[in-house]
Structures are given as structure tokens and as C-alpha cells.
Amino acid sequence: MKKIINSPETVVEDMLRGIVAANPQLALAEGMSVIYRKEMSKKVGLVSGGGSGHEPAHAGYVGRGMLDAAVSGNVFSSPDPERILEAIKRADSGKGVLLIIKNYSGDCMNFTMAQELAEMEDIEVDYVIVRDDVAVEDSLHSTGRRGIAGTVFVHKICGAMAETGGSLEQVKAVAEKTIANVRSIGMALSSCTIPAIGKPGFALAEDEMEIGMGIHGEPGVGRCKIMPAKELAEVMLDRIIRDFDKDGGIGGEVSLMVNGYGATPLMELFILNAEVGNILHEKGVTIYKTYVGNYMTALDMAGSSITLLRMDEELKSLLDAVVDTPALKGGA
Amino acid sequence: MKKIINSPETVVEDMLRGIVAANPQLALAEGMSVIYRKEMSKKVGLVSGGGSGHEPAHAGYVGRGMLDAAVSGNVFSSPDPERILEAIKRADSGKGVLLIIKNYSGDCMNFTMAQELAEMEDIEVDYVIVRDDVAVEDSLHSTGRRGIAGTVFVHKICGAMAETGGSLEQVKAVAEKTIANVRSIGMALSSCTIPAIGKPGFALAEDEMEIGMGIHGEPGVGRCKIMPAKELAEVMLDRIIRDFDKDGGIGGEVSLMVNGYGATPLMELFILNAEVGNILHEKGVTIYKTYVGNYMTALDMAGSSITLLRMDEELKSLLDAVVDTPALKGGA
């Protein structure tokens, strides 16, 4: 394993120090792995988090127009309820707090346990669970779909809604609307290496890739030969579009995120973006806004995910609202 | 070689399509690999460019507050004078154009040839050459220092100066001032793979890293065992500080860029940033502003560079000016 780290045991702690060092407007709740805005806002609080290794998620989205606090667990491990409670407290200005949870067993359990603890302290807490990964069958009786890069859209849109003074109920409603309209699919060219383990989680042959990869190096749904970017875009989009078809179709206008998993350079993401754009264009779908970059990563995994969000006027104006966070800035 | 591409021959073309697809405010001069602002600004034009493979540099810095046009050569190969001339024309609104060149033989030759061509067409063109890499001895009788991530600071500061209506002379002066005050040093954990070649340019053993790495996979100045982030930060900063010492010292206040080379995840960059911040703090140096991310990459190389820019009041206000480009936004 080759990484710029001090030791596998201290990666999360060291990283969090590095984030606040680079962003003096943020603070770190020592020993709690919670990063929050120094200046507390008078609005519904937004908290997200989960295992580390997805940088810039989630601490990179703390700031005006997005989250109020982010809580980090160990690499790929959900943070415990105590830490999540700390994040809730850092985000709560009396208007209630919404937890934005990515759908993983661990996160769901720990975040809802934290909610119970917070309610015992009279903090109003509600939550939404993002489940955008179409590689997994959706179902109420199982774990259901994972939450992946689509979560960033939920952060952005809820953040804008909260910033305009929306109530907890309203913020939750627009979160649910976003969740209902967002779909993602991932792929990997290589595995990632968890620092504490020191070697890649699985092996892919020199000419293989895996479709339906999540953001923890969990095996995907199908291994196949690597293919040209154009074909890859087709295969990935096809899965998303077929899923939209079960729910009213892709519609006329979407926003697009081509997300890198950590070790894939921007050059390749832009190439994929060009092909995705072409296909959507051919299908008569307008792209409202495009995001290309590393937004929700899986350590040093090479690969990417594609996310589509069906747009309406409300989502457009919320997506366009100004943000000021380490990872998203301006009219992003 | 595993990459998300269509074919090695078309990577640059495909990527440029992807960049404009994601950024409707930018346009591509077809066949010329030039990306420029659709809306031409009435100010001194700023052009940069060079070989591809350094994304988001340089097209990602085209926009309000930074460049007017960026020209791309093949991967790691300087663009030819004709294309550079095209970029100059796209940037010229009659107030003259400044070329920001990274110091490589190829770029210097091709950009100055383009300058000659432009002058034949009565466009006023001047240029500056960025040479921030302290791994290389500086000298007038040789190629001298390479231009690496410090170039982004030059883009940002010149862009802000031009936007305020500065003359070509003034913009050039502030560029030279920035160049005189910026120093960088790189390191690599792995080589990168040029698509047309299909295999890594060199090999590093499982426990080796290379200090003084440029951004083209050129061999660095010293190979050594991998070391903890704290030590790495010391070694890298030491080279920069010793170089500042030859020229008045590091001073009391710097801006810092911890740049990823393409395959290194943000987690590791933040860890390095934490250590760099600690050392500067111990030395009593204030950090005015910190940038952590992939700003000047070398394809899929794992590694990073550290850049320090000595600050004064003028540079501070220019660095703080609002930008709106694909890669830098807001009060970045």
C-alpha cells in the first residue's frame, strides 16, 4: 500500500485536521470527528456523514447553502450514535435538524439511534435516506438501494431550501422529492485499498471492469471486459433510463453528475461526460446543469459514477442557489 | 492500461468535447483544441495552455476572473504555433494578450513562435514564463526551472488584475511578481500512463517514492523509501524554504496549494495539508489561503505537489477576487 498518510490508525483524525486547516470557516469537534460551521446559522440544521473515504463528502459540503455539520466514521464504517448526536447538536439552532443518510445498514442504524438520543434531549430531528444506486433492486423488505453520488444533489437542494428559511417539514419534503428523482450507477476499473487493511479489496484483471460498483469497494453486479467510453456511457445510462421508465420516464430535462471514484483523472471523466451528453442529446433530453469531478469517492478506486436528476422549476432554482463550501462554490 | 477513453488517438478531442458539454459558457474552436469564453471580455486577454494531461489545467481555468482561452496539445506535448495563434485571437479584444507559459522547451518555442505570428497580424502579445519548481536548479543558460502547480496562482492573480481593467503592462508586471514569489515541489508514488504509449513511464517499487517529480512523469531528483506524511511535509517544505532563503526568506505570510497529481485521493491531500500547516505554524508563518485538490495533474500519477506563494496586500486582494471558471469558483 502506498499512501500519503502517517499511519492507518490516524487517517481520519489527520484528514479532519487537514480539512479545518484549509478551511478556517469550519471547526472540528475534537474527539468526535464532527466538522461544523463556526458561525451557526439560524435555520433548519442539516447533518450528513458516514464512513470516511468518500472525500470531499461529507465535510467538504459543510458551509453556506449546504450542510451545517458532517460526521465521519472510520474508513467505510458508520460513525457511532454519540458522534452523530454531537453533529446534531452543532447543527441545531432550535429549528430542528434533518439527517441526510446514505442507505447502508450501518448508517441507518447509527443515525436513527442518534435521532433517538437527540429526541431525548428535546432536539427535533427527522431524517431522509438516499437510495439512488440503480445497480441494486429497490425493495422495502431488504436493505434496498445504496446511497451514492446522488446524495450530493440532496445536500445541495436541501441546503438551498433551508437557507431560504424553509421549515424542517419543507426541507424534508424537498429532500424526498430529490431522492425520488435521482438515479445513479457506478463502475470501477480497480479496487480501493482500505488503509487499515493495506491491500486492495478485490482484484480486477488488466482488461476487466465492474459495473454497478458502490462506493466501498463492495463487489458490483457484473464484471466485463473494458469497453470504449461511448459504449460504457450507453451501458450505464441504459440502466438508469430503464429504471426511470418504471417511474414515469426520464423526462425532458435532467441535471448530470459524472463523478470520479478517487483515482480517475478529470481527463477521463470529461471523456465520459462527452459521451453521456451525446446520448442524452440524441434522446432529446436537455441537460440543465453538469457536474464533472470527484464529488463522492471511494478512497483510491479508479472508476466513476453517473447520476441523473430529473428537474423541475423548484429543483432548478434550488440547484442554482449560491453555495460556499470547500467542495462546491459559487453558483455551482 | 485501463482508462475510460474511446481510443488513445482521440483522448484530447473527446475530452475537450466533454469540457464544453459540461460548461455551456465555454466554446471549442473545432480542430484547434482551443477553449474560450463565449462572451469575449473587453480587457487584456489571457492565454495559457500546453500539453494535455494536466486537467483541470488549463481549460478548467477559462472564465471570468481567470483565462480567456486555453490551448491544448496532445498529451504532454506542446500545442503548435497555429493553435496558439487561434487562442490568442479568441482572447484578443484589442487590449493585447498575455501568454502564461509553463517553462518547458516545447512550450517556450511554440508559444513564442505563435507570438511572432500574432505580431505579424498586429495583435499585441507579451508573455511570462512560470518557473516555480525548486527541484530544478534555476539558471538563465539552461532550460531552467519547470512550471508546475504555481501556474494556477499566476492565472488567478493575472485574471483578477486584467478584470479590473489593468493594462497589458500592468498584468504582465503582476504576473512577474507572482512568479518571483511562488515556489513548488512535487513528489510521486507512482508513474503515469500516457494513453498512446499504454504503459507506465517508469516503475517505482512498492515501498519507493520519488521527490522532485514534475507533471509529465519525467524522473524526479531523488528516489527514497516512502515516509509518513509528517516527514514528507518536512522534506518537501524544506526544499521550498531553502530556496526562498536565497531570495529574502519565506516571509511572514503565504498562500498554500496542496495539489494532487491525478490518482491521489483528497483524503491523502488533506492529511498532507495538515502536516504542512503544522510546520508552517511552528515556523511562525501565517497561511493566508489554502487550496487542496487536483489543480495541476499528471494524468493518473499518484502523488502531489506543494506550492507556496509569498503574499502582500496586492496579491491578497487579487487572490480573493471572485472567479467563475469550471475549476475555481466563488471567492476562491
Next chain:
Amino acid sequence: MSLELTSHDYVEYINRAAAKIASEGEYITELDAATGDGDHWTNINSGFKSLVSIGDDLAKMPIGDMFKKIGMTLMSSVGGSSGALYGSAYIAVAKALKDNVSIKIVDIQTIYCEMFAAIKKRGKVEAGQKTMIDAICPAIEVLKKAGEDCYSEKETLLMMKNAAIDGAQDTKYMEAVRGRAYYQKGKGVGHLDPGAVSMSMLIASFADYCIDKISV
């Protein structure tokens, strides 16, 4: 001599269990890498390391407080799914045994029944869905049966141990419904569940410790 464990004894067991877990790093990691994200061993190992580090304190606590402290410690130091689940499990045990002054053979059935119920509730799972409870469930059945059929304590403990180990092995043929293995094409069929395997190791260690204790 019939079984009667103090807090001090239970901490001795924790130390043994921690050593066992520590020694199985590669095996458990590989199991989780095959169907999950590969961190189950680091999670559970760091949890037991934390318990060992507070062993002196734990040994001095009343049984109920000790279990609660174990639960809180695991919850905050294991992380992930298993942190929440082990945390909930031990806290449930703490409630059930809050008035106990020692742990006898009958209490063992209570312990595992409470754990089973707490994990089921927190994890929204049933037996047979390829999770850690599939190591507990057969152990409980054996304990119930042994109680009815009047086996010796030693026999009971041995049977419990084997049932847990077999239960973990049986997860190989189960389809995952919760947890990460669910994301796999084959729902993890053909692979052991890492959480069930580590749970079976803990149950086996406990059985071994108790047997040693009554064999003295």
C-alpha cells in the same frame, strides 16, 4: 463445580476473545472483502481492543453495569453495522441482567436470547438472512433443548459452541437480505457471512472459557 462467573471472569473471557479475534485478521477480512467492504475485522478487532484496554474498570463493575459499559464501548469503538448491533445487543443484556451478581448457566440462555432479539430489532432482520444472528439462533435452540433434556453444563456448553460454528457455516447457503452482501449479484450465496463467523468465534471462545472454568 457448576458455572458461576463474576465480572472479573467475564473480563478474562473478553481478553481471550480479543486474542482470538486478533489472530483471525486475514480470514475475517477476506470474508468481508468477498461480499462486503472488507472492514469487519478491523471494526470488531478495534472494539475488542478497546474492551481489553478498559478491562480493569470492567472487572470491578456489577454485572449489569459491566454489560452496559461493554455495549457503549462497542457502539462507539466498533463503528459500522456491527458497532450498532453489538452495542444494542450488550445494552439489552445489561437491562436483563441488571440485578445479577453473577452469571450462571441459565443466564447464558438469557444473554443470547436478549442479544438475538436486540439485533433482530435494530437490524430489522430475521434468522436465515445471512447475518450475525445466524450464529446465535442455533446456539439458543441448543440451550433451550439442553435445559429441557438435562444435559450436563459441560455438554451444554460444547453443544452450544458447535451449534454456533455450524450456524455460521450454514450462512454459506443463505441469501442476504440486509447488509452489504445484499448488493451482490448472487446475494452472497456461496460465501460465509463475516459477521456470523466472528459471532461464532465469540460464542465458541465463551464456551471454551466456561468449560475451562468448570473443569478446574
Next chain:
Amino acid sequence: MSLELTSHDYVEYINRAAAKIASEGEYITELDAATGDGDHWTNINSGFKSLVSIGDDLAKMPIGDMFKKIGMTLMSSVGGSSGALYGSAYIAVAKALKDNVSIKIVDIQTIYCEMFAAIKKRGKVEAGQKTMIDAICPAIEVLKKAGEDCYSEKETLLMMKNAAIDGAQDTKYMEAVRGRAYYQKGKGVGHLDPGAVSMSMLIASFADYCIDKISV
């Protein structure tokens, strides 16, 4: 028969040279990977492929125009340092031979002298600094000497070829002053300069072509 090449002949040489370059991909790439960025072969190869593709047009042009077109084509299709340098070199040749109707043995000296001067100027280099001109420089010396000493055309061409090849080999012991090898710790000492090697291949191909031509 003494040497006299038409544009058509020169294009024939270009085709041969392109084939030679195409066949040396791995070798040249490795040389540039050792001291530079590994792209010299792809650069130069794509340039000669472009020349081959416009061969029919080139063959019909007057000598001067042909050289100019070659220069412009290389400049825009090779890229990098070598594009600018080869471009400048051929454009300089075009100027010097603009009134020529053919290329004779005396013109060869002019060609390489012009190239040498143009590259020196554009690249701000001197002979002995580990660049492509270190293949041209010894070739020019041989041509001058051969002119004075009245060697046969064939002898002259053979000597030129060998001098270029030796010149490229000699770069092994030179320290780089310009170009990427300069960035290396040892300034590239111990490694051949890729640009000098490819230049020597082109000179050697040209000599071979001319020898074939006069041997018919």
C-alpha cells in the same frame, strides 16, 4: 550516375523514413521515458504519418514549396519541442532551396547546415548539449570534409550516415542543458538523447535512399 533528387524522390525517402520511425516505437519511447516524458516517438511518428498522407501533394510541388509544406505539417502535427524544431528546420531549408529544381549532393550540405542553424536558434542550444543537433553536427563536418577531399558521392553519403549515428551515440556522455533531460539528477548522463537518435535514423535513411538511387 550522380545524385539528383526530385520532389517525387524526396517523398519516396519520406515514406521510407516514416516506415523506419514506425518500426522503432518501443526503442525511441523507452529512450524518452528514461530521461524525458516518453512521448518523443509518438510525436515524431505522428508527424511522419502526416507527411506520408500528403505525399501525393508533396511530390507535385517545387522543391522549395515542398520543404515549406513539410515544415508547416511537422510543426502542426508533431507537437512538443520536436515539432517546433523540425518545423523551423524545414522552413529554413525551404528558404535556402527556394529556387532549386532538384537536390544534388552539394545541396545536402546546405540542407543540414540550415537545419542545424535553425534548430540552434529556435532551441537556444549549442552542439554538445545533448539534443537532436548532436546527430546533425558531425554529419555536416563529414560533408564539409568530403567536399574538400573529393570523396565519391557514395563514400560521402556512407560517411555522413555513420557520423550521424556516432553523433547520436555520443550524446550518451553529454550533460543536457535544454530539454527535459536537464531535469534529471545526472542531467541524463548515461542515456542517449531520443531526439538525437531519431534524427540520426532520419539522416541514415536519407543516406541509404540516396545510395540506392545512385547505385541503380
